[in-house]
Amino acid sequence: LGAIAASCKAQVVYLQDTRGALYNEQVEFLTSLFKERLPGKTVGFCGANNLQMAFSNSVTAIIEGANLIDGSVMGLGRGCGGCPTENLMCFLKNPKFKLRPVLVALQHHVQPMHAADDTLFGLGPTGCPAMPFLVAGTRNDDVSDAVAWCNAGMKHDGVRFLDFQRSKAKQFPTPKPKLIDEENKRIASTHVV
Structure with missing residues (x-):
């Protein structure tokens, strides 16, 4: 990380749990480490939901100082998807984020696709992987x-x-x-x- 801090001109460093295998403690450690060793860089996090940890890990990353967090409506994405945007918005409780339009999009566009094919993105009818x-x-x-x-x-x-x-x-x-x-x-x- 020292070499990256010294030579990298990028302003953002992203932690990516591509395989959905990280737990809160690991995200906490990595986010803190990146914040400490890469001063002046914005730290982001993107969690996959294989273990149903994407939302929890995203919250942990936010608490540890990550400023960019990936999310998608209903958590849709490759494999088991990622952190549901609607969950993040509820956690952040920021008045600039409007939950209703996200829920309208979810209800009118995403849920019908999911109802038509319960294997969509690897999710079953319960939304579990x-x-x-x-x-x-x-x-x-x-x-x-x-x-x-x-x-x-x-x-x-x-x-x-x-x-x-x-x-x-x-x-x-x-x-x-x-x-x-x-x-x-x-x-x-x-x-x-």
Whole structure:
């Protein structure tokens, strides 16, 4: 971080929990560390929701001094999504943020899509992540395999997905699910649970 502070001209440094595997204590530590070691830089945070920690981790980052926080309506995003904008707005209690337009957009545009397809972004009817995303977050794995698993109609088969992730061969069951794209395959996971 010292080298970054000395040479980086960027004004913003973002903490990204891409795999949705961080807990509050880790976000607290990292945000504090970045604030301390990168003076004069704005610190931001973006949390993925594999372990249902995106909102809680975002609040922790705010408390520790992060000034830019990612969010999306109903938490929609890749895999299990991220921090719901509407939750952040309620937490911040800032009169300049208007909750009603966000809820109108959610009710009229997002909820109908979700009702039509409960596998939208890996979420089930309760809004909780499909089991493969939970497994990926617990193991700190990239979510591309979980996305492919869910796209193959196996989002409720978390046990088999865990076994699949633990296997060295990692051969998809027949028929092989279509992977999202080449970029999602570029990061090999090395974490073991």
